[in-house]
Amino acid sequence: xxxxxxxxxxxRRHAAAADPAPAADLHTIERELRAGGCRLIAGIDExxxxxxxxxxxxxxxxxDGQTMIEGVNDSKQLTAADREQLHDEILxxxxxxxxxxxxxxxxxxxxxxxxxxxxxxxxxxxLKVLPDILLLDALRLDGVTIPQQPLIKGxxxxxxxxxASILAKVTRDRLMQQYDAEYPLYGFAHHKGYPTxxxxxxxxxxxxxxxxxxxxxxxxxxxxxxxxxxSYMRLRAALQGTDAHEAARAADEMRAMxxxxxxxxWRELNALVPNSTTPEV
Numbered sequence: 001x002x003x004x005x006x007x008x009x010x011x012r013r014h015a016a017a018a019d020p021a022p023a024a025d026l027h028t029i030e031r032e033l034r035a036g037g038c039r040l041i042a043g044i045d046e047x048x049x050x051x052x053x054x055x056x057x058x059x060x061x062x063x064d065g066q067t068m069i070e071g072v073n074d075s076k077q078l079t080a081a082d083r084e085q086l087h088d089e090i091l092x093x094x095x096x097x098x099x100x101x102x103x104x105x106x107x108x109x110x111x112x113x114x115x116x117x118x119x120x121x122x123x124x125x126x127l128k129v130l131p132d133i134l135l136l137d138a139l140r141l142d143g144v145t146i147p148q149q150p151l152i153k154g155x156x157x158x159x160x161x162x163x164a165s166i167l168a169k170v171t172r173d174r175l176m177q178q179y180d181a182e183y184p185l186y187g188f189a190h191h192k193g194y195p196t197x198x199x200x201x202x203x204x205x206x207x208x209x210x211x212x213x214x215x216x217x218x219x220x221x222x223x224x225x226x227x228x229x230x231s232y233m234r235l236r237a238a239l240q241g242t243d244a245h246e247a248a249r250a251a252d253e254m255r256a257m258x259x260x261x262x263x264x265x266w267r268e269l270n271a272l273v274p275n276s277t278t279p280e281v
Contacts, residue, residue, distance in 0.1 A: 026159040033133060034065050042131035043160025044123060046116050047168040051193030053212040054176050055101040058119035059167035060127050061160055062096045069093060074155040075165040087170040090163045098126025099171050104213045105263050117141055137161050182229035183209045210262040231257060232265040239272040
């Protein structure tokens with residue numbers, strides 16, 4: 001299937017892992033804020049603005065003033081193995097951490113900037129503590145009363161933002177690996193939805209899936225039906241079958257998968273559930 005290519009936003013976020021540059025003191029900004037009376041400082045960052053498919057993911061993380069984790073840096077400067085190891089250590093040692101996602105459907109409805117803000121607000125809401133101040137990587141959140149300090153290149157200047165960037169990147173990468181099993185035609189485990197040559201080739205052969213971002217393409221490419229997830233196809237077959245017990249099990253599984261299945265698939269499946277006339281909220 002031919003497709004028109006144009007410029008896609010966010011490609012700068014998809015950089016190859018490189019040897020870390022000599023690290024600045026990432027704790028300076030937080031030390032100054034604590035000296036001024038801020039105790040609970042939340043760093044917030046995102047991953048996944050630039051991909052053609054999948055959600056944008058934001059993370060928020062709060063540490064006590066004594067926490068030092070060697071190796072924490074802008075996630076783009078770390079190898080995948082380093083990010084995985086640091087992700088688990090960050091979660092062990094943080095006072096609180098939260099993750100927020102905005103789906104491809106929400107990205108198309110809002111635009112990528114507003115969807116990123118939505119994901120960041122969800123990450124903030126998931127924290128189990130109320131921060132005194134938010135440190136963000138070149139982003140400001142509307143509708144939030146907590147004081148905010150956006151920092152240009154914050155993930156390379158601030159410990160908590162760098163830690164949040166690692167949490168967001170690893171969380172999103174793991175999710176895209178799960179989607180690779182659901183959509184095996186696209187190679188999501190390798191490129192994570194970013195606009196690589198291999199990804200374009202898959203799109204030209206198969207067309208888009210239900211987790212591709214429609215607004216990241218020129219018009220006309222989404223004229224045909226999208227490729228659905230394997231779980232959608234399996235659950236739809238069970239819900240449309242004649243075995244009532246199998247249909248009931250499928251309905252329970254479908255409900256448990258809300259948030260993972262694309263919302264368009266979930267709505268279609270929910271409409272097949274007996275006695276269901278409108279999607280659950």
